[in-house]
Amino acid sequence: MARQLKIVIGGYAVGFPLGGQMWVILHYALGLTRLGHEVVFVEDSSDWALPFDPVKGFASADSSFGRNVLGEAFDRVGLPGRWAYTSLFEGRSYGMDQEDLKRFCSKADLFLNVSGIIPLHEHFMKARVRAVIDTDPVFTQAKISKDEWTRDYFNRHDVRFTFGHNIPTGSTGVPLSGIEYIPTRPPVILDQWPVVDGAGAGFTTIGNWDAQGRDIVHDGKKLSWRKSEKYEKIIDLPGKLPGVTLDLTMSGMKEDAGRFAAHGWNVKDALALSRDIWAYRDYILNSTGEFTVAKEQNIQLKSGWFSDRSASYLAAGRPVIVEDTGFGTYLPVGEGLVTFDGVDNAKAAIETVLADYPKHRAAARKIAEEYFDSNKVLTDLLKTAGLA
Numbered sequence: 001m002a003r004q005l006k007i008v009i010g011g012y013a014v015g016f017p018l019g020g021q022m023w024v025i026l027h028y029a030l031g032l033t034r035l036g037h038e039v040v041f042v043e044d045s046s047d048w049a050l051p052f053d054p055v056k057g058f059a060s061a062d063s064s065f066g067r068n069v070l071g072e073a074f075d076r077v078g079l080p081g082r083w084a085y086t087s088l089f090e091g092r093s094y095g096m097d098q099e100d101l102k103r104f105c106s107k108a109d110l111f112l113n114v115s116g117i118i119p120l121h122e123h124f125m126k127a128r129v130r131a132v133i134d135t136d137p138v139f140t141q142a143k144i145s146k147d148e149w150t151r152d153y154f155n156r157h158d159v160r161f162t163f164g165h166n167i168p169t170g171s172t173g174v175p176l177s178g179i180e181y182i183p184t185r186p187p188v189i190l191d192q193w194p195v196v197d198g199a200g201a202g203f204t205t206i207g208n209w210d211a212q213g214r215d216i217v218h219d220g221k222k223l224s225w226r227k228s229e230k231y232e233k234i235i236d237l238p239g240k241l242p243g244v245t246l247d248l249t250m251s252g253m254k255e256d257a258g259r260f261a262a263h264g265w266n267v268k269d270a271l272a273l274s275r276d277i278w279a280y281r282d283y284i285l286n287s288t289g290e291f292t293v294a295k296e297q298n299i300q301l302k303s304g305w306f307s308d309r310s311a312s313y314l315a316a317g318r319p320v321i322v323e324d325t326g327f328g329t330y331l332p333v334g335e336g337l338v339t340f341d342g343v344d345n346a347k348a349a350i351e352t353v354l355a356d357y358p359k360h361r362a363a364a365r366k367i368a369e370e371y372f373d374s375n376k377v378l379t380d381l382l383k384t385a386g387l388a
Helices: 019-034 064-076 098-106 139-146 148-155 227-232 256-262 270-274 277-285 296-301 308-315 343-355 357-371 374-384
Strands: 006-010 038-044 083-087 092-095 110-114 129-134 159-162 181-183 206-208 216-218 221-223 247-251 266-269 289-292 320-323 337-340
Touching: 006 019, 006 098, 019 038, 019 064, 019 110, 019 270, 019 277, 019 308, 019 374, 038 098, 064 083, 064 092, 083 098, 139 148, 139 216, 159 374, 206 270, 206 277, 216 296, 221 296, 247 270, 256 266, 266 270, 270 277, 277 308, 289 308, 289 343, 308 320, 308 357, 320 343, 337 343, 337 357, 343 357
Parallel strands: 006 038, 006 110, 038 083, 110 129, 129 159, 159 181, 206 247, 247 266, 289 320, 320 337
Antiparallel strands: 083 092, 216 221
Protein backbone atom coordinates (compact mmCIF):
# COMPACT_ATOMS: atom_id res chain seq x y z
CA MET A 1 0.00 0.00 0.00
CA ALA A 2 1.28 3.47 -0.92
CA ARG A 3 2.42 5.74 1.90
CA GLN A 4 -0.14 8.29 3.07
CA LEU A 5 0.89 11.75 1.89
CA LYS A 6 0.12 15.13 3.40
CA ILE A 7 -1.15 17.32 0.57
CA VAL A 8 -1.96 21.03 0.56
CA ILE A 9 -4.20 22.08 -2.33
CA GLY A 10 -4.07 25.76 -3.15
CA GLY A 11 -6.74 27.36 -5.26
CA TYR A 12 -9.84 29.54 -5.29
CA ALA A 13 -13.36 28.64 -4.36
CA VAL A 14 -14.54 31.21 -1.82
CA GLY A 15 -13.42 33.89 -4.28
CA PHE A 16 -15.67 32.50 -7.02
CA PRO A 17 -18.18 30.16 -5.36
CA LEU A 18 -19.97 28.84 -8.43
CA GLY A 19 -20.68 25.27 -9.46
CA GLY A 20 -17.95 24.82 -12.03
CA GLN A 21 -15.13 26.22 -9.91
CA MET A 22 -16.26 24.50 -6.72
CA TRP A 23 -16.38 21.11 -8.44
CA VAL A 24 -12.81 21.60 -9.70
CA ILE A 25 -11.64 21.88 -6.09
CA LEU A 26 -13.88 19.06 -4.85
CA HIS A 27 -12.55 16.67 -7.49
CA TYR A 28 -8.96 17.28 -6.38
CA ALA A 29 -9.63 17.32 -2.64
CA LEU A 30 -11.94 14.32 -2.49
CA GLY A 31 -10.07 12.45 -5.20
CA LEU A 32 -6.74 12.66 -3.37
CA THR A 33 -8.43 11.78 -0.08
CA ARG A 34 -9.92 8.66 -1.63
CA LEU A 35 -6.44 7.62 -2.70
CA GLY A 36 -5.64 7.47 1.01
CA HIS A 37 -3.96 10.83 1.50
CA GLU A 38 -4.49 13.58 4.08
CA VAL A 39 -5.64 16.74 2.30
CA VAL A 40 -6.20 20.37 3.23
CA PHE A 41 -7.50 23.02 0.83
CA VAL A 42 -6.11 26.55 1.28
CA GLU A 43 -7.19 29.84 -0.25
CA ASP A 44 -5.89 33.36 0.29
CA SER A 45 -7.55 36.51 -1.02
CA SER A 46 -4.28 38.48 -1.21
CA ASP A 47 -4.94 42.08 -2.27
CA TRP A 48 -6.12 41.46 -5.83
CA ALA A 49 -9.17 39.23 -5.46
CA LEU A 50 -12.27 40.48 -3.67
CA PRO A 51 -14.60 37.47 -3.30
CA PHE A 52 -17.54 37.40 -5.71
CA ASP A 53 -21.07 36.97 -4.37
CA PRO A 54 -23.37 35.55 -7.10
CA VAL A 55 -26.51 36.51 -5.17
CA LYS A 56 -25.51 40.17 -4.91
CA GLY A 57 -23.97 40.04 -8.36
CA PHE A 58 -20.73 41.77 -7.43
CA ALA A 59 -17.50 41.32 -5.46
CA SER A 60 -16.93 42.82 -2.01
CA ALA A 61 -14.88 42.23 1.12
CA ASP A 62 -17.65 40.04 2.58
CA SER A 63 -16.68 36.40 1.98
CA SER A 64 -19.60 34.84 3.88
CA PHE A 65 -21.43 33.45 0.85
CA GLY A 66 -18.39 31.69 -0.55
CA ARG A 67 -17.30 30.38 2.83
CA ASN A 68 -20.73 28.90 3.43
CA VAL A 69 -20.71 27.19 0.03
CA LEU A 70 -17.21 25.79 0.58
CA GLY A 71 -17.90 24.62 4.13
CA GLU A 72 -21.19 22.96 3.22
CA ALA A 73 -19.64 21.24 0.19
CA PHE A 74 -16.70 19.86 2.17
CA ASP A 75 -19.04 18.69 4.92
CA ARG A 76 -21.32 16.97 2.42
CA VAL A 77 -18.55 14.98 0.71
CA GLY A 78 -16.96 13.93 4.00
CA LEU A 79 -14.18 16.52 4.36
CA PRO A 80 -15.39 18.59 7.34
CA GLY A 81 -12.93 21.24 8.44
CA ARG A 82 -10.35 20.38 5.79
CA TRP A 83 -10.11 23.93 4.47
CA ALA A 84 -8.70 27.31 5.40
CA TYR A 85 -9.48 30.73 3.95
CA THR A 86 -7.54 33.89 4.75
CA SER A 87 -9.12 37.24 3.88
CA LEU A 88 -6.85 40.24 3.70
CA PHE A 89 -9.93 42.44 3.23
CA GLU A 90 -11.66 41.18 6.37
CA GLY A 91 -8.43 40.93 8.34
CA ARG A 92 -8.93 37.37 9.53
CA SER A 93 -8.82 33.69 8.69
CA TYR A 94 -11.61 31.12 8.63
CA GLY A 95 -11.86 27.35 8.74
CA MET A 96 -8.85 25.40 9.96
CA ASP A 97 -6.85 27.04 12.74
CA GLN A 98 -3.86 28.87 11.26
CA GLU A 99 -1.34 27.36 13.64
CA ASP A 100 -2.63 23.87 12.85
CA LEU A 101 -2.46 24.73 9.15
CA LYS A 102 1.14 25.92 9.39
CA ARG A 103 2.13 22.74 11.23
CA PHE A 104 0.47 20.67 8.51
CA CYS A 105 2.20 22.67 5.78
CA SER A 106 5.59 22.21 7.45
CA LYS A 107 5.20 18.44 7.11
CA ALA A 108 3.48 18.45 3.70
CA ASP A 109 4.70 16.21 0.91
CA LEU A 110 2.97 18.21 -1.82
CA PHE A 111 1.71 21.72 -2.38
CA LEU A 112 -0.63 21.44 -5.39
CA ASN A 113 -1.41 24.90 -6.72
CA VAL A 114 -4.51 24.64 -8.92
CA SER A 115 -4.68 27.43 -11.54
CA GLY A 116 -1.79 29.41 -10.05
CA ILE A 117 -3.96 32.01 -8.34
CA ILE A 118 -3.04 32.29 -4.68
CA PRO A 119 0.01 34.00 -3.12
CA LEU A 120 2.96 31.70 -2.48
CA HIS A 121 3.28 32.15 1.26
CA GLU A 122 6.32 30.74 2.97
CA HIS A 123 4.39 28.06 4.84
CA PHE A 124 2.86 26.77 1.57
CA MET A 125 6.27 26.52 -0.04
CA LYS A 126 7.71 24.32 2.74
CA ALA A 127 6.20 21.25 1.08
CA ARG A 128 8.67 18.65 -0.18
CA VAL A 129 7.32 19.07 -3.73
CA ARG A 130 5.62 22.16 -5.11
CA ALA A 131 3.49 21.77 -8.25
CA VAL A 132 1.29 24.17 -10.20
CA ILE A 133 -1.47 23.35 -12.70
CA ASP A 134 -2.02 25.67 -15.66
CA THR A 135 -5.76 25.33 -16.29
CA ASP A 136 -5.92 28.10 -18.93
CA PRO A 137 -3.37 27.07 -21.57
CA VAL A 138 -2.29 29.50 -24.30
CA PHE A 139 -3.41 32.50 -22.22
CA THR A 140 -1.06 31.41 -19.45
CA GLN A 141 1.93 30.90 -21.74
CA ALA A 142 1.30 34.22 -23.49
CA LYS A 143 1.19 36.01 -20.15
CA ILE A 144 4.34 34.31 -18.86
CA SER A 145 6.26 35.27 -22.01
CA LYS A 146 5.59 38.96 -21.36
CA ASP A 147 5.38 39.18 -17.59
CA GLU A 148 8.46 38.48 -15.45
CA TRP A 149 6.45 38.31 -12.22
CA THR A 150 4.18 35.55 -13.59
CA ARG A 151 7.17 33.68 -15.02
CA ASP A 152 8.90 33.79 -11.63
CA TYR A 153 5.67 32.64 -9.95
CA PHE A 154 5.56 29.48 -12.09
CA ASN A 155 9.30 28.89 -11.75
CA ARG A 156 9.00 28.76 -7.97
CA HIS A 157 7.33 25.37 -8.41
CA ASP A 158 9.22 22.11 -8.96
CA VAL A 159 6.64 20.69 -11.38
CA ARG A 160 4.44 22.60 -13.86
CA PHE A 161 1.40 20.77 -15.18
CA THR A 162 -0.91 22.03 -17.92
CA PHE A 163 -4.38 21.18 -19.24
CA GLY A 164 -2.98 22.05 -22.67
CA HIS A 165 -1.99 18.52 -23.58
CA ASN A 166 -0.22 19.60 -26.78
CA ILE A 167 1.59 22.60 -25.28
CA PRO A 168 4.76 20.67 -24.26
CA THR A 169 5.22 19.24 -27.78
CA GLY A 170 5.92 22.67 -29.22
CA SER A 171 3.37 22.01 -31.99
CA THR A 172 1.16 24.94 -30.96
CA GLY A 173 3.75 27.65 -31.47
CA VAL A 174 3.02 28.99 -28.00
CA PRO A 175 6.14 30.42 -26.30
CA LEU A 176 7.31 28.12 -23.49
CA SER A 177 9.69 30.66 -21.91
CA GLY A 178 12.08 27.91 -20.82
CA ILE A 179 9.41 26.20 -18.69
CA GLU A 180 8.97 22.44 -18.95
CA TYR A 181 5.24 21.69 -18.91
CA ILE A 182 3.77 18.26 -18.25
CA PRO A 183 0.28 17.43 -19.51
CA THR A 184 -2.45 16.45 -17.07
CA ARG A 185 -6.23 16.14 -17.34
CA PRO A 186 -9.06 17.43 -15.12
CA PRO A 187 -9.98 14.68 -12.64
CA VAL A 188 -13.60 13.68 -12.15
CA ILE A 189 -14.98 11.56 -9.29
CA LEU A 190 -17.22 9.22 -11.25
CA ASP A 191 -19.71 8.35 -8.51
CA GLN A 192 -20.47 12.05 -8.02
CA TRP A 193 -21.85 12.06 -11.60
CA PRO A 194 -24.19 9.06 -11.75
CA VAL A 195 -25.75 8.07 -15.05
CA VAL A 196 -29.42 9.12 -14.91
CA ASP A 197 -32.04 7.33 -17.01
CA GLY A 198 -33.79 9.19 -19.79
CA ALA A 199 -32.97 11.28 -22.83
CA GLY A 200 -32.53 14.49 -20.85
CA ALA A 201 -34.14 17.90 -21.21
CA GLY A 202 -31.99 19.22 -24.07
CA PHE A 203 -28.45 20.16 -25.01
CA THR A 204 -26.93 22.51 -22.48
CA THR A 205 -23.75 24.24 -21.40
CA ILE A 206 -22.76 26.67 -18.65
CA GLY A 207 -20.27 29.49 -18.93
CA ASN A 208 -19.26 33.13 -19.07
CA TRP A 209 -20.42 35.09 -22.11
CA ASP A 210 -17.70 37.69 -22.52
CA ALA A 211 -14.53 37.39 -20.42
CA GLN A 212 -12.61 40.66 -20.38
CA GLY A 213 -8.86 41.22 -20.69
CA ARG A 214 -7.91 37.76 -21.94
CA ASP A 215 -7.53 38.21 -25.68
CA ILE A 216 -3.96 37.73 -26.92
CA VAL A 217 -1.98 38.52 -30.06
CA HIS A 218 -0.12 35.57 -31.61
CA ASP A 219 2.00 36.03 -34.73
CA GLY A 220 0.30 39.36 -35.32
CA LYS A 221 -3.23 37.90 -35.10
CA LYS A 222 -5.71 38.57 -32.30
CA LEU A 223 -6.99 35.39 -30.69
CA SER A 224 -10.13 35.81 -28.62
CA TRP A 225 -11.15 34.37 -25.24
CA ARG A 226 -14.78 35.41 -25.78
CA LYS A 227 -17.52 32.83 -26.22
CA SER A 228 -19.88 35.55 -27.40
CA GLU A 229 -17.95 35.92 -30.66
CA LYS A 230 -18.18 32.17 -31.32
CA TYR A 231 -21.93 31.94 -30.70
CA GLU A 232 -22.58 34.84 -33.08
CA LYS A 233 -21.42 32.57 -35.90
CA ILE A 234 -24.04 29.93 -35.04
CA ILE A 235 -26.87 32.15 -33.84
CA ASP A 236 -29.23 30.60 -36.43
CA LEU A 237 -28.56 27.00 -35.32
CA PRO A 238 -31.85 26.42 -33.39
CA GLY A 239 -33.86 27.23 -36.49
CA LYS A 240 -32.08 24.44 -38.35
CA LEU A 241 -32.98 21.88 -35.66
CA PRO A 242 -36.76 21.98 -35.06
CA GLY A 243 -37.76 20.05 -31.97
CA VAL A 244 -34.26 20.13 -30.46
CA THR A 245 -33.78 22.17 -27.27
CA LEU A 246 -30.55 24.18 -27.13
CA ASP A 247 -29.92 25.88 -23.79
CA LEU A 248 -27.56 28.84 -23.61
CA THR A 249 -26.83 29.16 -19.90
CA MET A 250 -24.40 32.05 -19.61
CA SER A 251 -23.53 34.85 -17.24
CA GLY A 252 -23.23 38.40 -18.51
CA MET A 253 -25.24 38.15 -21.74
CA LYS A 254 -27.00 41.47 -21.09
CA GLU A 255 -28.70 42.77 -24.26
CA ASP A 256 -27.57 39.69 -26.22
CA ALA A 257 -29.94 37.49 -24.19
CA GLY A 258 -33.10 38.72 -25.89
CA ARG A 259 -31.56 38.56 -29.34
CA PHE A 260 -30.42 34.94 -28.96
CA ALA A 261 -33.75 33.97 -27.42
CA ALA A 262 -35.47 35.39 -30.51
CA HIS A 263 -33.35 33.03 -32.61
CA GLY A 264 -34.63 30.02 -30.67
CA TRP A 265 -32.00 29.57 -27.97
CA ASN A 266 -33.31 28.68 -24.51
CA VAL A 267 -31.43 31.43 -22.64
CA LYS A 268 -30.79 30.97 -18.91
CA ASP A 269 -28.77 32.79 -16.25
CA ALA A 270 -25.63 30.86 -15.32
CA LEU A 271 -25.16 32.80 -12.07
CA ALA A 272 -28.62 31.89 -10.80
CA LEU A 273 -28.00 28.23 -11.61
CA SER A 274 -24.37 27.88 -10.51
CA ARG A 275 -24.59 29.52 -7.11
CA ASP A 276 -26.09 26.22 -5.93
CA ILE A 277 -23.40 23.68 -6.79
CA TRP A 278 -25.82 20.76 -6.45
CA ALA A 279 -28.31 22.40 -8.86
CA TYR A 280 -25.37 22.85 -11.22
CA ARG A 281 -24.67 19.12 -11.00
CA ASP A 282 -28.34 18.17 -11.46
CA TYR A 283 -28.54 20.40 -14.53
CA ILE A 284 -25.69 18.44 -16.14
CA LEU A 285 -27.03 15.05 -15.01
CA ASN A 286 -30.42 15.76 -16.59
CA SER A 287 -29.19 17.24 -19.86
CA THR A 288 -29.34 15.40 -23.17
CA GLY A 289 -25.69 16.31 -23.62
CA GLU A 290 -23.39 19.29 -23.85
CA PHE A 291 -23.27 21.49 -26.92
CA THR A 292 -20.70 24.28 -26.62
CA VAL A 293 -18.11 26.37 -28.39
CA ALA A 294 -14.45 26.71 -27.36
CA LYS A 295 -12.14 29.70 -27.01
CA GLU A 296 -10.52 30.80 -30.26
CA GLN A 297 -7.05 30.67 -28.67
CA ASN A 298 -7.33 26.95 -28.05
CA ILE A 299 -9.02 26.22 -31.39
CA GLN A 300 -6.53 28.05 -33.60
CA LEU A 301 -3.41 26.82 -31.82
CA LYS A 302 -4.77 23.31 -31.05
CA SER A 303 -3.57 23.34 -27.45
CA GLY A 304 -5.38 20.10 -26.60
CA TRP A 305 -7.27 21.80 -23.75
CA PHE A 306 -10.39 20.01 -22.51
CA SER A 307 -12.91 21.44 -20.09
CA ASP A 308 -13.43 20.04 -16.58
CA ARG A 309 -17.13 20.81 -17.11
CA SER A 310 -17.22 18.74 -20.30
CA ALA A 311 -15.45 15.92 -18.46
CA SER A 312 -18.32 15.99 -15.95
CA TYR A 313 -20.87 15.66 -18.75
CA LEU A 314 -18.97 12.63 -20.05
CA ALA A 315 -18.92 11.09 -16.57
CA ALA A 316 -22.71 11.51 -16.40
CA GLY A 317 -23.01 9.57 -19.64
CA ARG A 318 -24.07 12.70 -21.51
CA PRO A 319 -22.40 13.13 -24.92
CA VAL A 320 -20.29 16.23 -25.53
CA ILE A 321 -20.38 18.15 -28.81
CA VAL A 322 -17.66 20.81 -28.88
CA GLU A 323 -15.31 22.64 -31.20
CA ASP A 324 -11.97 20.90 -31.69
CA THR A 325 -9.02 22.20 -29.64
CA GLY A 326 -6.69 19.39 -30.68
CA PHE A 327 -7.74 16.97 -27.92
CA GLY A 328 -7.98 14.21 -30.51
CA THR A 329 -4.27 13.63 -29.93
CA TYR A 330 -5.13 11.85 -26.68
CA LEU A 331 -8.94 11.40 -26.53
CA PRO A 332 -11.13 9.22 -28.79
CA VAL A 333 -13.37 11.36 -30.95
CA GLY A 334 -16.49 10.36 -32.87
CA GLU A 335 -18.63 8.51 -30.32
CA GLY A 336 -19.65 10.17 -27.07
CA LEU A 337 -17.30 13.06 -27.87
CA VAL A 338 -18.02 14.75 -31.20
CA THR A 339 -16.35 17.83 -32.69
CA PHE A 340 -17.72 20.45 -35.09
CA ASP A 341 -16.65 23.52 -37.04
CA GLY A 342 -19.31 26.00 -38.16
CA VAL A 343 -23.10 26.00 -38.11
CA ASP A 344 -23.64 23.26 -40.69
CA ASN A 345 -21.23 20.89 -38.99
CA ALA A 346 -22.83 21.74 -35.62
CA LYS A 347 -26.22 20.72 -36.97
CA ALA A 348 -24.80 17.47 -38.39
CA ALA A 349 -23.01 16.68 -35.11
CA ILE A 350 -26.20 17.04 -33.07
CA GLU A 351 -28.16 14.94 -35.55
CA THR A 352 -25.45 12.26 -35.45
CA VAL A 353 -25.65 12.00 -31.67
CA LEU A 354 -29.45 11.88 -31.61
CA ALA A 355 -29.53 9.22 -34.36
CA ASP A 356 -27.94 6.68 -32.01
CA TYR A 357 -28.20 8.29 -28.62
CA PRO A 358 -27.73 5.16 -26.44
CA LYS A 359 -24.45 4.38 -28.23
CA HIS A 360 -23.15 7.90 -27.66
CA ARG A 361 -24.24 7.85 -24.00
CA ALA A 362 -22.31 4.63 -23.37
CA ALA A 363 -19.27 5.96 -25.21
CA ALA A 364 -19.32 9.19 -23.20
CA ARG A 365 -19.19 7.36 -19.88
CA LYS A 366 -16.45 5.05 -21.18
CA ILE A 367 -14.27 8.03 -22.13
CA ALA A 368 -14.70 9.46 -18.62
CA GLU A 369 -13.80 6.12 -17.04
CA GLU A 370 -10.68 5.70 -19.14
CA TYR A 371 -9.35 9.25 -19.27
CA PHE A 372 -10.82 11.39 -16.46
CA ASP A 373 -11.36 9.02 -13.51
CA SER A 374 -9.80 10.85 -10.54
CA ASN A 375 -8.13 7.65 -9.33
CA LYS A 376 -6.17 7.38 -12.59
CA VAL A 377 -5.53 11.08 -13.21
CA LEU A 378 -4.36 11.83 -9.68
CA THR A 379 -2.27 8.67 -9.34
CA ASP A 380 -0.45 9.67 -12.53
CA LEU A 381 -0.04 13.23 -11.21
CA LEU A 382 1.55 11.99 -7.99
CA LYS A 383 3.85 9.62 -9.90
CA THR A 384 4.98 12.47 -12.15
CA ALA A 385 5.70 14.58 -9.07
CA GLY A 386 7.84 11.74 -7.71
CA LEU A 387 5.47 10.96 -4.86
CA ALA A 388 3.96 7.58 -5.84
